[in-house]
Amino acid sequence: MNIAVIFAGGTGKRMNTKSKPKQFLEMHGKPVLIYTLENFQQHPMIDKIVLVCLEAWIDYAKSLLKKYAIDKICRIVPGGDSGQESIFHGIQAAHEIFHDEDVVLIHDGVRPLINEDTITSCIKMVKEHGNAITVSPAIETIFLKEADTQQVGKIFNRSSCEMAKAPQCFKLGDIYQAHCRAIEEKKLDFIDSASLMQHYGYPLYTVEGPAENIKITTPVDFYIFRAVMDAKENLQILGF
Template structure:
């Protein structure tokens, strides 16, 4: 006889939390020969994005990947390359969603059911937030089954086989289910033990199994997010890619002693290093023991739009120190005005400095950075998300810089070279003052604030990300120009 499960089990700490990433899809629904979890978005496979979420989650101890059986080796290569320390196993999934869950539970059978939590998450939901994960784990302190859902913004109708409406449920009580679904292991094991005794057993998700076979167990609902979308249809790939482009990474924040460990003895090349953000980055790196080389038109007559000047600068730094670890480009020009009224020479200069210069710098820096598995840091502007009147050249170049960052993160991943893009709010720099005049200081970021976040990013493992710097961030106060 099956054991009973308390509807409201007592509060007790779980000794281990395991995230099961369900990656058994084939991609046939959207006409793909490769599983959609292996498609690349923003420089990484969808599976890698999803695994990164649980690798970062403080409350998750272990990750188990249930992969499409024909692509287990592909998943193992992704795990090994990314260095996911929490992934303990990559196992082939079953022939159905329920069979895959059971295989995962079998793989976790060596853990005590009464002191283990398990989260089941779709691999093709790569935009899950840490807040949702934390809320699920908090809810498991009181409940033994937890779902994630969002309100339905559309009216839901019920139809019969003739496509005739039979009911219109009250929308205020309807929710759209997401993942993860979280359980105390004893609860989900018992639910499946009962379910497999039912010849007609079939369910689309794990909470449905608990609802049907353990009706005495309440299932608590954590509020989800619209961004926590499931990549199912071709249009979802496009939407997810845009969401990644517009999202900003959470930057680790380092203490001064960590700066010293990460920068001492390293070589830093800063283009645009004579003032503003570039000078702030150079000063901070130098303070913590880095050998810093500053290049600009005003001090070294280095024109970042000239590939020969860029190559000569990098060669000089390498010859002097034998290495190049970090390359930073803050150089830029801001031309405001209607395109039809902009002289041709100003158009050419804007594009050479704001877009072609990052391209030339990236191309010339890669051989040096590949030797040290170093980091290239570029800068964009809040205007990259949408072109604005009279900012057509600047906005389009900054959008191109974001796309360049994402593309090169993919290209350079095999060599271990990282590249990221800083997106500061309006910042007090000489370039901005020249364009807009004097502005109240309390409405602007300081260049030093942006520089601090910039160094945090340089020392991080991030790659392919656009990192926002906001004034409201109390730890690293960071529409830029």
């Protein structure tokens, strides 16, 4: 089985919106979260979806799932006080239903521009190596910031650097056990699943995804999403 755990538990403070969390903002009349879910709903290799959602918005999310016929959802669970806790809620729900050897794909609800080929490549990589971290090449110079100064620290060769994105994919039993260890050891500040798994000794394998696979965090990201969607629509009109 291949299960997507979609994390839509954030409040979107950096979007400067007071009406709706960022995952429910609409683009061309459709919420961002639905664009994301449709990529997994329509993928032939995805069997089920676990949705992690802000507790106060679960009923609204259910109404959207019905409206847009997202029927691969097998469980909706509330988010936690942090991203790590919210993801664990989703992993835990999946672990109650599925098996340790099943593949789980952890993805942001506000990362709607993932594509079918990347999802397929991730599943194949997990089956071959046990995990798959979606990445894209670094296109800007990256350096370490010197603590408590305005000086530039070590500058990295960007040709050797990649940006970790999503989905981040694992055997369900591996990621569940790693989360349980982190909770037991009170290590609750991992920035993502890749950093958690690397901390516990797992060698990680990469899958290169599309450059436009952005996470919508700020208003600028939302405008980029709109530009990409408009460009794709225009190409379809022109027959490309």
